[in-house]
């Protein structure tokens with residue numbers, strides 16, 4: 001068990017530098033977009049007074065949700081004591097921190113007044129779940145950083161289980177908190193469901209693991225380190241269960257809403273006649289992001305194929321973005337019920353229009369790039385990755 | 401008076417305390433009427449009563465224009481229709497049972513339990529003791545969570561750089577704004593601009609608590625309603641005729 005050898009990657013190849021430069025350009029593009037939007041004002045974006053949260057929030061929430069999910073592998077090791085995952089735990093913590101950093105970057109840089117960030121850090125309204133989330137996010141950085149330290153520092157290893165437990169609880173609260181951002185919007189029917197918070201938790205499992213798998217496979221491939229089937233198959237099975245669980249929660253959420261008379265309007269909108277949102281829901285979220293990956297993960301022909309696992313992870317991530325798009329943008333596009341029992345003829349009540357703009361997309365992609373660049377740099381400078389995840393080794397950790 | 405301190409009181413006290421702290425630091429008051437002649441107390445609750453049976457569409461247009469004039473919004477040049485601020489909107493509503501069509505003016509309802517204030521991370525959204533709900537433009541970070549939370553679509557985000565602002569109403573790109581119930585006038589014992597613009601008694605402004613006020617007396621004898629009363633926000637803006 002003690003024979004896992006973590007080692008930095010060399011990080012001198014042309015590929016490495018190309019990756020860093022590419023990601024750097026994406027981050028610069030994001031910063032350029034931010035400058036542009038802040039300079040002219042949000043009129044240059046597609047957001048408006050009805051769709052007040054747009055594409056940046058889709059990216060930000062995806063990254064934040066995936067961040068807490070990426071920590072799961074470390075938690076499975078230290079909380080549930082599954083040794084097989086021990087070699088993955090450092091990377092798991094790193095991916096979690098990086099994704100969160102990317103998500104927060106997007107969230108913060110879309111504020112109307114970025115210059116007042118200090119206000120957000122000093123003026124707290126403790127009734128606001130949003131303020132609580134700021135505390136939860138900052139705390140997550142601290143807790144996971146300590147957790148990583150315990151794992152890195154041999155004499156601290158003995159505490160890593162306890163700190164791991166704290167980190168695990170923290171991530172559950174964090175995702176619940178993120179889900180509750182919507183739960184507090186009493187008048188918006190799309191979010192009027194208790195199930196939102198647990199659904200976000202389970203979404204985080206799936207999106208986080210999919211992101212983790214891609215990063216793991218890419219880094220082992222690009223550094224020519226061996227990655228055995230035992231671990232990959234475990235991750236594949238776990239991913240399959242998580243995606244299925246997300247589908248289950250989505251089904252319960254929508255069936256529950258259909259059953260509640262006051263929410264049938266929004267349900268019909270998303271499920272049947274919401275135009276783009278209905279299409280995104282069925283083709284993007286359900287088929288592409290759910291059914292196809294489940295098929296790829298469990299079908300005998302594609303099951304053992306690693307590139308198919310990669311494809312499933314990509315599809316799950318795309319499906320996750322679509323799901324958040326439908327929840328966030330679709331939920332706002334559908335008008336609130338101002339006068340139950342009455343029909344609003346004029347002045348309010350149409351479906352709000354939203355046309356995403358390039359700066360919003362650049363900003364979002366910049367968040368992903370930031371997360372990736374952090375991972376890339378840190379695996380070069382610190383020993384996050386085991387030099388080998390060969391089957392016999394994995395097997396011995398498993399037994400040991 | 402011997403009741404135990406419940407959560408709400410606690411929050412009220414907390415808010416009052418922070419309020420004092422903010423005033424003391426001297427940055428907040430500039431936003432709103434500088435010299436207040438009437439003390440802001442919780443013995444008052446300012447409100448509006450809009451009688452849709454008397455209110456004509458021309459009246460509503462007049463109210464909107466008066467508000468624009470008074471507060472200086474509506475001259476934005478770059479924003480699209482859905483990005484332009486709208487502190488008051490004209491709505492037409494048809495009763496599905498009777499087919500009666502009513503027109504009404506919809507603005508911030510100055511909720512007693514305002515969701516916008518609950519969710520605002522920085523306390524920029526706040527409710528004064530007299531029930532008027534405002535945004536402190538110096539604290540607002542432009543996160544728009546309050547807009548997500550408002551059940552009445554009452555708030556606007558400033559999408560572009562503004563010129564020619566009114567002295568009493570500083571507005572700013574990147575912050576959120578809404579009807580202030582003309583707090584700068586109310587604090588000088590005047591009436592909100594929209595109310596002044598209507599010649600009939602279709603819109604009444606006053607202290608809801610004061611039993612001798614016209615609004616209180618009227619509310620006691622007629623049928624009135626709150627929009628989305630089911631949300632229990634106890635709005636300061638009331639309607640009759642719908």
Ligand code: SF4
Pocket residue numbers: 507508509510511514515516517533549550551552553554555578
């Ligand atoms: S109407 Fe909206 S903006 Fe006004 S107090 Fe109520 S929740 Fe806040």
Ligand code: SF4
Pocket residue numbers: 519520521522523524525535539540541542543544545546547575576
């Ligand atoms: S936009 Fe401003 S007023 Fe609204 S919730 Fe955010 S900080 Fe508060």
